Amino acid sequence: MNVLPIGSWVAVAVDWIKANLDGLLHVISTVVSFLVDGLSFLLLMPWFYVVIIIAALIAWLVRSWRLAIGTVISFGLIVAMGLWVPAMQTLALVLVAGAVAVVIAIPLGIWSARNATVRAVLKPVLDFMQTMPAFVYLIPAIVFFSIGVVPGLVATVIFALPPGVRFTELGIRGVDSETVEAGQSFGATPGQILRGIQLPLAMPTILAGVNQVIMLALSMAVIAGMAGADGLGKLVVEAISTVNIAKGVEAGLGVVLIAVFLDRVTASLGSLGQHPGSLLGVLARRRSARRLAAASAVADQVPEASLEEKELQHA
């Protein structure tokens, strides 16, 4: 028997929100579907090989020419399986969901890093968001936004948010306290310390969080398909309901290929310019070589000057 009908209370709350905040929900719905539709339109507008070349260039820029080749092969596979359109729809959904989650997560992470009360409140909330079975979010999301891409995206954002907040908080609190003190001791304002010291030094950790956010968002893409969002997820759901092995495997493989691409690219963001094979890395090496050459040229001049002085003294 159910002594404590928590579920019914939440249902009442959901009904109340639906009844009273309809305007807000409508705005969210419009904005989100505009973003996702817009991005998938952009991805599908040019010839598919244009998109593949751009993706390969990005891979080369941040990681290596090997990843670029891998990208061409895996995207080629998607095209060959006839999954290009749903794959791009899924990519659009994941990118928008990831972007929204990051935009919410980073300020929350910064806030909780600087305020113990916020941290104490946020911690159980984040635990809740991460451990609640993701399907459960779909129910109120469908109530709010009806069937389509929007409830899928909202559920995805909620599910993917926590690691973004956690990594941001961890990164900022992990910045060497002496370095922060150095900023304070020279009279920097809290904002200057955040922008000039904490965020730059926490960036690798924050970007690791972004990588996690995007991977979680991708894992939610299939569940979003249940709510009616177009894309690979929808194909998987269809394959399950018709027990179509071939279709299921192909759609699943498409998700895997996109996941690998997104993971490698976002993982490299944290150490931008440090991968020896990447375009950025090559450029960075050239720059530092030129810099060192300039510095040693200056250093060479100094002893010469002092030698001359000595000779003058002898004369």
Next chain:
Amino acid sequence: MSETALEARHLFKVFGRNPNQAVRRLKAGETRSEVADAGTAAVIDASFTVNRGEIFVIMGLSGSGKSTIIRMLNGLHEATDGSVLVAGDPITGIPASRLREIRRDRVSMVFQHFALLPHRTVAANVAYPLELKGIGKAERLAKAEEILGLVGLEGQGEKLPSELSGGMQQRVGIARALAADSDILLMDEAFSALDPLIRREMQEQLLELQQKLQKTIVFITHDLNEAMFLGDRIAVMRDGRIVQIGTPEDILTDPANSYVEQFVQDVDRARVLTAANVMERPRPVVSENAGPRTALKQMRDAFMSATYVVGRDRKLIGIVTDRDVVKLIRRGESTITSVLKPATQVVDEDEILMNLFIPAVESPVPLAVADAEGRLVGVIPRITLLAALGPGPGATGEINLPVLPLPQAEVDAILDDGWTAPTAGNTPTTSPTPDAPNEEITR
């Protein structure tokens, strides 16, 4: 010159649940461990003044509260009780924006682990305080380059901090603090993370810089040798309290309690004590007008083979040796000026003992100590120099040994006519000259 730059009045800092209650109880006379239930007392009733242009060292073991104190001097830690005044202006209990202004313009800090911004170049690090002051990019980078030259890092501005060694990184830290152009420099264990050789070099450089710039420096260290070497005055801390404030010599020769005494037991005295601390009354010394017989008598009384000769104003003009004097007596001459040789080893009275060893070994007679005007103010026999380095009371006073060992110079003289100065009467005497006084003492 003794204008106050920085003053701490009855500073308390308690971390923990109930700091104010802890302070009240500490003021009422309870000890640090008795108030442990209310909080951890890091600093208890610390008062001191730092004069303009001096290096004030706060020394203590880890956990003695010295790092907490220095952070209260620029408000990084808020004092639980008491006040800090920077040139007379209180920095405790003022709005955050005013405190930031003071940090920007009047007090800067050097950190133990350098605390450089790793994503910025060396020049941008040095320019950081100027950036916070709102100075334009070109101007602040020019200033940064100038200051990098001051600390010996010219041409390194374009490198990243991680490309420099530890010592060089800390020079960047010092340059950054200097760039702020503040009168007061707080240095929190600034050299503790460096290896010993580099540390010594940095200490010497700091003193050099200080001579040029005349900043007011508060230096935190746990290393007594460093404290003694750098400090004009030293505050010794123990368990949150300042137990003694004084000059390095005060602390060394007159420790306030057994804790300080224990602390100074293994200090490297050679780097702290100066010639003036250990010198003895100049003993074999005669006036330039004195006759050879007086000189010889002086030497015999002092058991020495040579004597210092001073002018009427006590200015050191040279030495004469017993052999030369004996010859003069035999020839029946009445003045000693003809055999006067320049004194080769003369040290300044402010010289630390460390730098006296070589001159003392090279000098055939007790080392002459002269003041700034060149007057002979004392001598240091080798035995005194060695004894001064040993522990124990009276080590720094005059030492009278029952029997003086045979001075090395005389052995040299007998064996090979060792040291004949290039000037005056170069008459080699191989015949055994009267060494009677020395034979007397070696009996």
